[in-house]
Amino acid sequence: MHRSLSICLALILATLSIATTGFAAEGGTLRFELSGASRDWLQLSLSRTLSANRTSGSSFEVTELAGVDRTALQGRDGSPVNFTLTREAGRLDCSGRTANRRATGSCRFTGNPAFASFLVASGIRQPTEGEAIDLTMVGANRSLVDALKRGRFVMPTPNTLVGMTALGVTPDYIAAMAAAGYRPSKTEDFLPLKALDVSPAYLGSLKRVGYDRVPVEEVIQLKALGITADFIANYQRHGFRDLSVSRLVQLKALGIRPEELKRQSSGRRTSLSAEQAAPVIMSGLLP
Template sequence: MHRSLAFFFALILATVSIATTGLAADADILRFEVSNSGKDRLQLALRRNQAPGRTSGSTFEVRGLAGFDRAALTRDGVPVRFALVREPGRLDCSGRSEGRRARGNCRFTGDPAFASFLVAAGMRRPTEGEWIDLTMVGAKRSLVEALRQGRYAMPSPRGLAGLTALNVTPDYIRTMAASGYRPRRTEDFITLKALDVSPAYIASLKRVGYDRVPVEELIQLKALGVTAEFIASYQRRGYRNLSVSRLVQLKALGILPEEIGRSGSRRPVAMTSEGAPAIMSALLP
Protein backbone atom coordinates (compact mmCIF):
# COMPACT_ATOMS: atom_id res chain seq x y z
CA MET A 1 0.00 0.00 0.00
CA HIS A 2 1.23 3.50 -0.84
CA ARG A 3 2.67 5.35 2.16
CA SER A 4 0.10 8.17 1.99
CA LEU A 5 -2.71 5.60 2.00
CA ALA A 6 -1.26 3.84 5.03
CA PHE A 7 -1.00 7.17 6.85
CA PHE A 8 -4.57 8.10 5.92
CA PHE A 9 -6.03 4.84 7.22
CA ALA A 10 -4.01 5.12 10.42
CA LEU A 11 -5.49 8.58 10.89
CA ILE A 12 -9.05 7.28 10.38
CA LEU A 13 -8.56 4.50 12.91
CA ALA A 14 -7.09 6.89 15.44
CA THR A 15 -9.99 9.33 14.97
CA VAL A 16 -12.63 6.63 15.34
CA SER A 17 -10.87 5.24 18.41
CA ILE A 18 -10.79 8.64 20.10
CA ALA A 19 -14.43 9.30 19.24
CA THR A 20 -15.86 6.03 20.49
CA THR A 21 -13.71 4.30 23.07
CA GLY A 22 -12.89 6.90 25.69
CA LEU A 23 -14.74 5.14 28.53
CA ALA A 24 -14.00 1.53 27.69
CA ALA A 25 -13.92 0.30 31.28
CA ASP A 26 -16.71 0.18 33.83
CA ALA A 27 -17.42 3.70 34.99
CA ASP A 28 -17.16 4.86 38.61
CA ILE A 29 -17.78 8.60 39.07
CA LEU A 30 -18.45 10.47 35.86
CA ARG A 31 -17.31 14.06 35.62
CA PHE A 32 -18.73 16.31 32.92
CA GLU A 33 -17.73 19.56 31.28
CA VAL A 34 -20.02 21.55 28.98
CA SER A 35 -18.87 24.44 26.79
CA ASN A 36 -20.15 26.34 23.78
CA SER A 37 -19.48 24.81 20.38
CA GLY A 38 -20.82 27.26 17.84
CA LYS A 39 -24.34 28.45 17.20
CA ASP A 40 -27.01 26.37 18.94
CA ARG A 41 -24.53 23.62 19.86
CA LEU A 42 -22.79 22.51 23.04
CA GLN A 43 -19.74 20.35 23.62
CA LEU A 44 -20.18 17.68 26.31
CA ALA A 45 -17.10 15.85 27.59
CA LEU A 46 -17.10 13.02 30.15
CA ARG A 47 -14.25 11.52 32.13
CA ARG A 48 -13.84 9.01 34.93
CA ASN A 49 -12.23 10.05 38.20
CA GLN A 50 -10.02 6.96 38.17
CA ALA A 51 -8.88 7.60 34.58
CA PRO A 52 -8.70 11.38 34.15
CA GLY A 53 -6.71 11.08 30.92
CA ARG A 54 -9.50 9.21 29.13
CA THR A 55 -12.49 11.14 27.94
CA SER A 56 -15.52 10.72 25.73
CA GLY A 57 -17.04 13.74 24.08
CA SER A 58 -19.47 14.91 21.45
CA THR A 59 -21.39 17.99 20.34
CA PHE A 60 -25.13 18.32 20.80
CA GLU A 61 -27.87 20.74 19.93
CA VAL A 62 -28.77 22.74 23.02
CA ARG A 63 -32.16 21.01 23.17
CA GLY A 64 -30.36 17.64 23.18
CA LEU A 65 -29.18 18.32 26.75
CA ALA A 66 -32.64 18.55 28.29
CA GLY A 67 -32.90 21.22 30.97
CA PHE A 68 -29.55 22.91 30.28
CA ASP A 69 -29.72 26.71 30.47
CA ARG A 70 -27.11 28.06 28.07
CA ALA A 71 -27.23 31.45 29.76
CA ALA A 72 -25.50 29.86 32.76
CA LEU A 73 -22.27 29.78 30.73
CA THR A 74 -22.14 33.58 30.79
CA ARG A 75 -21.96 33.77 34.61
CA ASP A 76 -19.95 31.99 37.28
CA GLY A 77 -21.45 30.00 40.13
CA VAL A 78 -24.81 29.29 38.50
CA PRO A 79 -26.26 25.82 39.26
CA VAL A 80 -26.78 23.69 36.16
CA ARG A 81 -28.75 20.53 35.68
CA PHE A 82 -29.51 18.56 32.51
CA ALA A 83 -30.19 15.10 31.11
CA LEU A 84 -29.07 13.33 27.94
CA VAL A 85 -31.68 10.73 27.02
CA ARG A 86 -31.04 8.26 24.22
CA GLU A 87 -32.18 4.73 23.32
CA PRO A 88 -29.25 3.00 25.09
CA GLY A 89 -29.74 4.93 28.34
CA ARG A 90 -29.57 8.30 30.01
CA LEU A 91 -27.14 10.62 31.78
CA ASP A 92 -28.41 12.84 34.59
CA CYS A 93 -25.92 15.58 35.40
CA SER A 94 -25.65 18.49 37.82
CA GLY A 95 -22.97 21.03 38.66
CA ARG A 96 -22.06 24.72 38.45
CA SER A 97 -20.78 27.18 35.88
CA GLU A 98 -17.28 28.63 35.98
CA GLY A 99 -15.15 30.38 33.38
CA ARG A 100 -17.73 30.07 30.59
CA ARG A 101 -17.97 26.34 31.24
CA ALA A 102 -20.13 24.12 33.39
CA ARG A 103 -18.66 21.24 35.40
CA GLY A 104 -20.04 18.61 37.75
CA ASN A 105 -21.00 14.96 38.08
CA CYS A 106 -23.24 12.64 36.09
CA ARG A 107 -25.11 9.46 36.88
CA PHE A 108 -25.59 6.94 34.08
CA THR A 109 -28.60 4.64 33.85
CA GLY A 110 -28.55 2.11 31.05
CA ASP A 111 -31.76 0.79 29.52
CA PRO A 112 -31.79 -2.98 30.18
CA ALA A 113 -34.15 -3.47 27.23
CA PHE A 114 -31.57 -1.97 24.86
CA ALA A 115 -28.83 -4.27 26.12
CA SER A 116 -31.17 -7.26 25.78
CA PHE A 117 -32.00 -6.15 22.24
CA LEU A 118 -28.28 -6.14 21.31
CA VAL A 119 -27.80 -9.62 22.74
CA ALA A 120 -30.87 -10.93 20.90
CA ALA A 121 -29.48 -9.46 17.66
CA GLY A 122 -26.25 -11.43 18.08
CA MET A 123 -24.04 -8.90 19.83
CA ARG A 124 -22.48 -9.24 23.24
CA ARG A 125 -23.74 -7.24 26.18
CA PRO A 126 -21.86 -3.91 26.39
CA THR A 127 -19.68 -3.02 29.33
CA GLU A 128 -20.83 0.01 31.26
CA GLY A 129 -18.22 2.16 29.52
CA GLU A 130 -19.36 0.94 26.09
CA TRP A 131 -22.95 1.52 27.15
CA ILE A 132 -22.14 5.13 27.95
CA ASP A 133 -20.39 5.54 24.59
CA LEU A 134 -23.44 4.13 22.80
CA THR A 135 -25.56 6.67 24.65
CA MET A 136 -23.23 9.55 23.86
CA VAL A 137 -23.19 8.87 20.10
CA GLY A 138 -26.91 8.08 20.01
CA ALA A 139 -26.88 4.45 18.84
CA LYS A 140 -30.28 3.23 17.64
CA ARG A 141 -32.07 -0.06 17.25
CA SER A 142 -32.87 0.84 13.63
CA LEU A 143 -29.19 0.59 12.64
CA VAL A 144 -28.86 -2.83 14.25
CA GLU A 145 -32.05 -3.93 12.48
CA ALA A 146 -30.71 -2.72 9.13
CA LEU A 147 -27.53 -4.73 9.62
CA ARG A 148 -29.51 -7.80 10.63
CA GLN A 149 -31.93 -7.51 7.72
CA GLY A 150 -28.98 -7.08 5.35
CA ARG A 151 -27.39 -10.20 6.87
CA TYR A 152 -24.21 -8.40 7.83
CA ALA A 153 -22.05 -9.66 10.67
CA MET A 154 -22.99 -8.00 13.93
CA PRO A 155 -20.34 -5.56 15.18
CA SER A 156 -19.11 -5.33 18.74
CA PRO A 157 -20.70 -2.63 20.93
CA ARG A 158 -17.59 -0.58 20.25
CA GLY A 159 -18.06 -1.14 16.52
CA LEU A 160 -21.70 -0.08 16.75
CA ALA A 161 -20.60 3.12 18.47
CA GLY A 162 -18.10 3.73 15.66
CA LEU A 163 -20.71 3.17 12.96
CA THR A 164 -23.07 5.57 14.72
CA ALA A 165 -20.38 8.21 15.32
CA LEU A 166 -19.60 8.25 11.57
CA ASN A 167 -23.33 8.57 10.78
CA VAL A 168 -23.66 5.21 9.06
CA THR A 169 -27.45 5.08 8.75
CA PRO A 170 -29.88 2.36 7.64
CA ASP A 171 -30.47 4.36 4.45
CA TYR A 172 -26.72 4.49 3.73
CA ILE A 173 -26.46 0.72 4.16
CA ARG A 174 -29.42 0.11 1.84
CA THR A 175 -28.34 2.54 -0.88
CA MET A 176 -24.80 1.17 -0.90
CA ALA A 177 -26.19 -2.36 -1.27
CA ALA A 178 -28.40 -1.17 -4.14
CA SER A 179 -25.23 0.21 -5.77
CA GLY A 180 -23.65 -3.23 -5.53
CA TYR A 181 -21.60 -2.75 -2.39
CA ARG A 182 -21.94 -5.15 0.50
CA PRO A 183 -18.67 -5.06 2.47
CA ARG A 184 -17.45 -8.42 3.79
CA ARG A 185 -16.58 -6.72 7.07
CA THR A 186 -19.25 -4.58 8.67
CA GLU A 187 -16.55 -2.24 10.00
CA ASP A 188 -15.69 -1.29 6.39
CA PHE A 189 -18.78 0.91 6.48
CA ILE A 190 -16.86 3.13 8.92
CA THR A 191 -14.05 3.73 6.43
CA LEU A 192 -16.44 4.15 3.49
CA LYS A 193 -18.52 6.73 5.35
CA ALA A 194 -15.48 8.54 6.76
CA LEU A 195 -14.23 8.97 3.18
CA ASP A 196 -17.71 10.02 2.01
CA VAL A 197 -17.95 7.16 -0.48
CA SER A 198 -21.51 7.60 -1.70
CA PRO A 199 -23.77 5.97 -4.30
CA ALA A 200 -23.29 9.14 -6.37
CA TYR A 201 -19.50 8.66 -6.35
CA ILE A 202 -19.93 5.00 -7.30
CA ALA A 203 -22.26 5.98 -10.16
CA SER A 204 -19.74 8.52 -11.45
CA LEU A 205 -17.04 5.83 -11.63
CA LYS A 206 -19.43 3.55 -13.49
CA ARG A 207 -19.99 6.23 -16.13
CA VAL A 208 -16.28 6.21 -16.99
CA GLY A 209 -16.09 2.42 -17.13
CA TYR A 210 -15.22 1.48 -13.55
CA ASP A 211 -18.18 -0.63 -12.47
CA ARG A 212 -18.16 -3.05 -9.53
CA VAL A 213 -14.79 -1.87 -8.26
CA PRO A 214 -13.86 -4.01 -5.21
CA VAL A 215 -14.42 -2.28 -1.87
CA GLU A 216 -10.69 -2.19 -1.08
CA GLU A 217 -9.91 -0.49 -4.39
CA LEU A 218 -12.89 1.85 -4.05
CA ILE A 219 -11.47 2.99 -0.71
CA GLN A 220 -8.07 3.61 -2.30
CA LEU A 221 -9.57 5.69 -5.11
CA LYS A 222 -11.59 7.89 -2.75
CA ALA A 223 -8.76 8.24 -0.23
CA LEU A 224 -6.47 9.67 -2.92
CA GLY A 225 -9.20 11.87 -4.39
CA VAL A 226 -9.42 10.04 -7.72
CA THR A 227 -12.59 11.36 -9.36
CA ALA A 228 -14.43 10.36 -12.51
CA GLU A 229 -13.17 13.55 -14.16
CA PHE A 230 -9.56 12.64 -13.28
CA ILE A 231 -10.06 9.27 -14.98
CA ALA A 232 -11.83 10.84 -17.97
CA SER A 233 -8.97 13.30 -18.46
CA TYR A 234 -6.63 10.36 -19.07
CA GLN A 235 -9.15 8.63 -21.29
CA ARG A 236 -9.36 11.72 -23.50
CA ARG A 237 -5.60 11.45 -23.97
CA GLY A 238 -5.93 7.87 -25.11
CA TYR A 239 -5.10 6.15 -21.85
CA ARG A 240 -8.02 3.81 -21.36
CA ASN A 241 -8.52 0.86 -19.06
CA LEU A 242 -5.91 1.99 -16.54
CA SER A 243 -5.95 -0.24 -13.48
CA VAL A 244 -7.03 1.16 -10.13
CA SER A 245 -3.49 0.77 -8.81
CA ARG A 246 -2.17 2.84 -11.73
CA LEU A 247 -4.75 5.56 -11.18
CA VAL A 248 -3.89 5.68 -7.48
CA GLN A 249 -0.16 5.96 -8.26
CA LEU A 250 -0.72 8.71 -10.82
CA LYS A 251 -2.84 10.70 -8.39
CA ALA A 252 -0.43 10.17 -5.51
CA LEU A 253 2.44 11.43 -7.68
CA GLY A 254 0.43 14.45 -8.77
CA ILE A 255 0.86 13.66 -12.46
CA LEU A 256 -1.78 15.20 -14.73
CA PRO A 257 -2.46 14.07 -18.30
CA GLU A 258 -1.86 17.56 -19.71
CA GLU A 259 1.74 17.30 -18.51
CA ILE A 260 2.33 14.35 -20.78
CA GLY A 261 3.80 14.72 -24.28
CA ARG A 262 2.95 12.09 -26.88
CA SER A 263 5.37 10.61 -29.43
CA GLY A 264 4.54 8.63 -32.54
CA SER A 265 5.16 5.44 -30.62
CA ARG A 266 2.49 6.51 -28.11
CA ARG A 267 5.05 6.51 -25.30
CA PRO A 268 4.97 9.37 -22.76
CA VAL A 269 7.69 11.99 -23.23
CA ALA A 270 8.58 15.56 -22.20
CA MET A 271 7.47 15.56 -18.58
CA THR A 272 7.75 18.76 -16.55
CA SER A 273 9.59 17.31 -13.54
CA GLU A 274 12.98 15.62 -13.56
CA GLY A 275 12.78 11.86 -13.75
CA ALA A 276 9.08 11.87 -14.64
CA PRO A 277 9.47 10.23 -18.10
CA ALA A 278 10.84 7.09 -16.51
CA ILE A 279 8.01 7.08 -13.96
CA MET A 280 5.40 7.56 -16.66
CA SER A 281 6.87 4.80 -18.79
CA ALA A 282 6.38 2.45 -15.88
CA LEU A 283 2.87 3.63 -15.09
CA LEU A 284 1.26 4.07 -18.48
CA PRO A 285 0.89 1.70 -21.42
Protein backbone atom coordinates (compact mmCIF):
# COMPACT_ATOMS: atom_id res chain seq x y z
CA MET A 1 0.00 0.00 0.00
CA HIS A 2 1.33 3.44 -0.95
CA ARG A 3 2.50 5.65 1.90
CA SER A 4 -0.08 8.40 1.21
CA LEU A 5 -2.93 5.90 1.39
CA SER A 6 -1.48 4.38 4.55
CA ILE A 7 -1.44 7.82 6.15
CA CYS A 8 -5.07 8.48 5.12
CA LEU A 9 -6.27 5.19 6.56
CA ALA A 10 -4.22 5.74 9.72
CA LEU A 11 -5.98 9.07 10.23
CA ILE A 12 -9.35 7.35 9.81
CA LEU A 13 -8.45 4.71 12.37
CA ALA A 14 -7.24 7.42 14.75
CA THR A 15 -10.58 9.20 14.38
CA LEU A 16 -12.45 5.98 15.10
CA SER A 17 -10.24 5.31 18.11
CA ILE A 18 -11.02 8.73 19.54
CA ALA A 19 -14.72 8.23 18.90
CA THR A 20 -14.80 4.90 20.68
CA THR A 21 -12.32 5.38 23.51
CA GLY A 22 -14.08 4.58 26.75
CA PHE A 23 -13.86 3.03 30.16
CA ALA A 24 -12.50 -0.45 29.56
CA ALA A 25 -11.55 -0.77 33.20
CA GLU A 26 -14.17 -0.08 35.79
CA GLY A 27 -13.78 1.12 39.35
CA GLY A 28 -12.83 4.47 40.80
CA THR A 29 -14.77 7.71 40.85
CA LEU A 30 -16.42 8.94 37.69
CA ARG A 31 -15.41 12.57 37.22
CA PHE A 32 -16.83 15.17 34.87
CA GLU A 33 -15.79 18.48 33.35
CA LEU A 34 -18.42 20.74 31.82
CA SER A 35 -17.74 23.81 29.70
CA GLY A 36 -19.69 26.05 27.36
CA ALA A 37 -19.09 25.13 23.72
CA SER A 38 -21.53 27.82 22.54
CA ARG A 39 -24.70 29.52 23.68
CA ASP A 40 -26.85 26.43 23.13
CA TRP A 41 -24.25 23.68 23.47
CA LEU A 42 -22.14 22.33 26.32
CA GLN A 43 -19.07 20.10 26.20
CA LEU A 44 -19.14 17.24 28.71
CA SER A 45 -16.09 15.07 29.38
CA LEU A 46 -15.93 12.07 31.71
CA SER A 47 -12.94 10.28 33.19
CA ARG A 48 -12.18 7.63 35.78
CA THR A 49 -9.88 8.47 38.67
CA LEU A 50 -8.27 5.02 38.30
CA SER A 51 -7.95 5.32 34.51
CA ALA A 52 -6.54 8.76 33.77
CA ASN A 53 -6.01 7.86 30.12
CA ARG A 54 -9.62 6.79 29.66
CA THR A 55 -11.96 9.60 28.74
CA SER A 56 -15.24 10.04 26.95
CA GLY A 57 -16.57 13.34 25.73
CA SER A 58 -19.28 14.83 23.59
CA SER A 59 -21.24 18.00 22.95
CA PHE A 60 -24.80 18.25 24.20
CA GLU A 61 -27.58 20.73 23.76
CA VAL A 62 -28.22 22.55 27.00
CA THR A 63 -31.72 21.05 27.14
CA GLU A 64 -30.29 17.51 27.16
CA LEU A 65 -28.56 18.06 30.50
CA ALA A 66 -31.60 18.37 32.73
CA GLY A 67 -31.21 20.79 35.62
CA VAL A 68 -28.02 22.48 34.45
CA ASP A 69 -27.79 26.24 34.97
CA ARG A 70 -26.03 27.56 31.85
CA THR A 71 -25.42 30.96 33.42
CA ALA A 72 -23.72 29.42 36.46
CA LEU A 73 -20.70 28.58 34.31
CA GLN A 74 -20.23 32.29 33.67
CA GLY A 75 -20.79 33.28 37.30
CA ARG A 76 -18.55 33.35 40.32
CA ASP A 77 -16.31 30.43 41.16
CA GLY A 78 -17.71 27.89 43.56
CA SER A 79 -21.30 28.04 42.30
CA PRO A 80 -23.04 24.63 42.50
CA VAL A 81 -23.81 22.77 39.27
CA ASN A 82 -26.15 19.78 39.07
CA PHE A 83 -27.49 18.00 36.01
CA THR A 84 -28.82 14.69 34.70
CA LEU A 85 -28.30 13.02 31.34
CA THR A 86 -30.89 10.35 30.55
CA ARG A 87 -30.73 8.18 27.45
CA GLU A 88 -31.79 4.69 26.41
CA ALA A 89 -28.61 3.01 27.64
CA GLY A 90 -28.55 4.64 31.07
CA ARG A 91 -28.52 7.74 33.23
CA LEU A 92 -25.82 10.04 34.62
CA ASP A 93 -26.43 12.12 37.75
CA CYS A 94 -23.67 14.68 38.20
CA SER A 95 -22.91 17.40 40.74
CA GLY A 96 -19.99 19.76 41.21
CA ARG A 97 -18.88 23.39 41.34
CA THR A 98 -17.67 26.04 38.93
CA ALA A 99 -14.16 27.37 38.52
CA ASN A 100 -12.70 29.40 35.64
CA ARG A 101 -15.92 29.29 33.63
CA ARG A 102 -16.23 25.53 33.76
CA ALA A 103 -17.59 23.02 36.22
CA THR A 104 -16.00 19.89 37.63
CA GLY A 105 -17.30 17.23 39.96
CA SER A 106 -18.43 13.62 40.11
CA CYS A 107 -21.16 11.54 38.49
CA ARG A 108 -23.12 8.44 39.36
CA PHE A 109 -24.06 6.15 36.49
CA THR A 110 -27.13 3.92 36.45
CA GLY A 111 -27.39 1.53 33.53
CA ASN A 112 -30.75 0.70 31.98
CA PRO A 113 -31.29 -3.07 32.46
CA ALA A 114 -34.01 -3.09 29.80
CA PHE A 115 -31.62 -1.72 27.16
CA ALA A 116 -28.88 -4.17 28.14
CA SER A 117 -31.39 -7.04 27.89
CA PHE A 118 -32.49 -5.75 24.48
CA LEU A 119 -28.88 -5.85 23.25
CA VAL A 120 -28.40 -9.41 24.49
CA ALA A 121 -31.67 -10.54 22.93
CA SER A 122 -30.52 -8.96 19.65
CA GLY A 123 -27.29 -10.95 19.62
CA ILE A 124 -24.99 -8.32 21.13
CA ARG A 125 -23.13 -9.30 24.26
CA GLN A 126 -23.91 -7.73 27.62
CA PRO A 127 -22.08 -4.38 27.80
CA THR A 128 -19.75 -3.70 30.70
CA GLU A 129 -20.48 -0.67 32.85
CA GLY A 130 -17.83 1.29 30.96
CA GLU A 131 -19.37 0.35 27.62
CA ALA A 132 -22.82 1.24 28.94
CA ILE A 133 -21.49 4.70 29.87
CA ASP A 134 -20.10 5.13 26.36
CA LEU A 135 -23.38 3.98 24.84
CA THR A 136 -25.15 6.56 26.98
CA MET A 137 -22.75 9.36 26.06
CA VAL A 138 -23.12 8.84 22.30
CA GLY A 139 -26.87 8.23 22.50
CA ALA A 140 -27.01 4.64 21.23
CA ASN A 141 -30.58 3.48 20.71
CA ARG A 142 -32.75 0.57 19.70
CA SER A 143 -33.55 1.90 16.22
CA LEU A 144 -30.00 1.38 14.95
CA VAL A 145 -29.86 -2.16 16.31
CA ASP A 146 -33.30 -2.90 14.81
CA ALA A 147 -32.07 -1.63 11.43
CA LEU A 148 -29.11 -4.01 11.56
CA LYS A 149 -31.43 -6.88 12.46
CA ARG A 150 -33.80 -6.06 9.59
CA GLY A 151 -30.84 -6.03 7.22
CA ARG A 152 -29.62 -9.36 8.65
CA PHE A 153 -26.21 -7.94 9.40
CA VAL A 154 -23.83 -9.55 11.85
CA MET A 155 -24.46 -7.92 15.20
CA PRO A 156 -21.68 -5.55 16.35
CA THR A 157 -19.83 -5.53 19.63
CA PRO A 158 -20.90 -2.83 22.12
CA ASN A 159 -17.78 -0.83 21.23
CA THR A 160 -18.55 -0.99 17.51
CA LEU A 161 -22.11 0.13 18.27
CA VAL A 162 -20.61 3.09 20.15
CA GLY A 163 -18.46 3.98 17.15
CA MET A 164 -21.31 3.64 14.66
CA THR A 165 -23.53 5.89 16.76
CA ALA A 166 -20.78 8.45 17.35
CA LEU A 167 -20.07 8.68 13.61
CA GLY A 168 -23.73 9.10 12.70
CA VAL A 169 -24.54 5.72 11.17
CA THR A 170 -28.35 5.77 11.12
CA PRO A 171 -31.07 3.33 10.02
CA ASP A 172 -31.61 5.50 6.93
CA TYR A 173 -27.91 5.32 6.04
CA ILE A 174 -27.87 1.54 6.39
CA ALA A 175 -31.00 1.20 4.24
CA ALA A 176 -29.68 3.59 1.57
CA MET A 177 -26.35 1.78 1.34
CA ALA A 178 -28.10 -1.57 1.05
CA ALA A 179 -30.34 -0.19 -1.71
CA ALA A 180 -27.19 0.93 -3.53
CA GLY A 181 -25.93 -2.66 -3.39
CA TYR A 182 -23.56 -2.29 -0.47
CA ARG A 183 -23.96 -4.73 2.39
CA PRO A 184 -20.65 -4.97 4.26
CA SER A 185 -19.88 -8.52 5.34
CA LYS A 186 -18.35 -7.02 8.49
CA THR A 187 -20.58 -4.61 10.37
CA GLU A 188 -17.54 -2.62 11.50
CA ASP A 189 -16.96 -1.67 7.84
CA PHE A 190 -19.71 0.89 8.35
CA LEU A 191 -17.20 2.81 10.50
CA PRO A 192 -14.72 3.81 7.75
CA LEU A 193 -17.54 4.13 5.20
CA LYS A 194 -19.33 6.70 7.34
CA ALA A 195 -16.13 8.37 8.58
CA LEU A 196 -15.17 8.98 4.94
CA ASP A 197 -18.71 10.11 4.07
CA VAL A 198 -19.20 7.36 1.49
CA SER A 199 -22.78 7.93 0.35
CA PRO A 200 -25.15 6.28 -2.14
CA ALA A 201 -24.62 9.37 -4.32
CA TYR A 202 -20.87 8.74 -4.39
CA LEU A 203 -21.42 5.06 -5.21
CA GLY A 204 -23.83 6.07 -7.96
CA SER A 205 -21.25 8.40 -9.49
CA LEU A 206 -18.72 5.55 -9.59
CA LYS A 207 -21.31 3.33 -11.29
CA ARG A 208 -21.85 5.93 -14.03
CA VAL A 209 -18.18 5.71 -15.02
CA GLY A 210 -18.17 1.91 -15.03
CA TYR A 211 -17.23 1.08 -11.46
CA ASP A 212 -20.31 -0.72 -10.20
CA ARG A 213 -20.38 -2.93 -7.10
CA VAL A 214 -16.77 -2.14 -6.23
CA PRO A 215 -15.77 -4.15 -3.12
CA VAL A 216 -16.13 -2.21 0.13
CA GLU A 217 -12.38 -2.30 0.79
CA GLU A 218 -11.69 -0.69 -2.59
CA VAL A 219 -14.43 1.92 -2.13
CA ILE A 220 -12.71 2.91 1.12
CA GLN A 221 -9.39 3.28 -0.73
CA LEU A 222 -10.95 5.42 -3.46
CA LYS A 223 -12.72 7.75 -1.05
CA ALA A 224 -9.74 7.98 1.31
CA LEU A 225 -7.68 9.50 -1.51
CA GLY A 226 -10.47 11.69 -2.84
CA ILE A 227 -10.85 9.80 -6.12
CA THR A 228 -14.07 10.99 -7.75
CA ALA A 229 -16.01 10.00 -10.84
CA ASP A 230 -14.64 13.11 -12.60
CA PHE A 231 -11.09 11.99 -11.78
CA ILE A 232 -11.77 8.59 -13.37
CA ALA A 233 -13.61 10.10 -16.37
CA ASN A 234 -10.61 12.30 -17.12
CA TYR A 235 -8.45 9.21 -17.62
CA GLN A 236 -11.16 7.57 -19.71
CA ARG A 237 -11.22 10.57 -22.05
CA HIS A 238 -7.51 9.94 -22.65
CA GLY A 239 -8.15 6.30 -23.56
CA PHE A 240 -7.65 4.62 -20.20
CA ARG A 241 -10.98 2.84 -19.78
CA ASP A 242 -10.07 -0.25 -17.78
CA LEU A 243 -7.89 1.02 -14.96
CA SER A 244 -8.10 -1.13 -11.85
CA VAL A 245 -8.87 0.44 -8.50
CA SER A 246 -5.34 -0.25 -7.31
CA ARG A 247 -3.99 1.53 -10.40
CA LEU A 248 -6.28 4.52 -9.84
CA VAL A 249 -5.12 4.70 -6.23
CA GLN A 250 -1.50 4.60 -7.36
CA LEU A 251 -2.02 7.32 -9.98
CA LYS A 252 -3.78 9.59 -7.49
CA ALA A 253 -1.21 9.03 -4.76
CA LEU A 254 1.68 9.72 -7.14
CA GLY A 255 -0.04 12.69 -8.78
CA ILE A 256 0.29 11.31 -12.32
CA ARG A 257 -2.01 13.16 -14.75
CA PRO A 258 -3.68 11.41 -17.72
CA GLU A 259 -1.49 13.31 -20.18
CA GLU A 260 1.65 12.10 -18.42
CA LEU A 261 0.39 8.53 -18.29
CA LYS A 262 -0.39 8.64 -22.02
CA ARG A 263 3.13 9.82 -22.83
CA GLN A 264 4.61 7.12 -20.60
CA SER A 265 2.42 4.45 -22.23
CA SER A 266 3.36 5.63 -25.75
CA GLY A 267 7.03 5.49 -24.82
CA ARG A 268 6.70 1.94 -23.56
CA ARG A 269 4.89 0.84 -26.73
CA THR A 270 7.62 2.32 -28.94
CA SER A 271 10.29 0.61 -26.88
CA LEU A 272 8.43 -2.67 -26.97
CA SER A 273 7.97 -2.52 -30.77
CA ALA A 274 11.69 -2.00 -31.27
CA GLU A 275 12.52 -4.91 -28.97
CA GLN A 276 10.08 -7.18 -30.77
CA ALA A 277 11.51 -6.24 -34.19
CA ALA A 278 15.09 -6.99 -33.17
CA PRO A 279 14.81 -10.83 -33.28
CA VAL A 280 13.25 -10.63 -36.75
CA ILE A 281 16.12 -8.52 -38.06
CA MET A 282 18.71 -10.77 -36.44
CA SER A 283 17.10 -13.90 -37.92
CA GLY A 284 17.60 -12.47 -41.40
CA LEU A 285 21.32 -12.27 -40.78
CA LEU A 286 21.65 -15.88 -39.71
CA PRO A 287 22.79 -18.52 -42.27
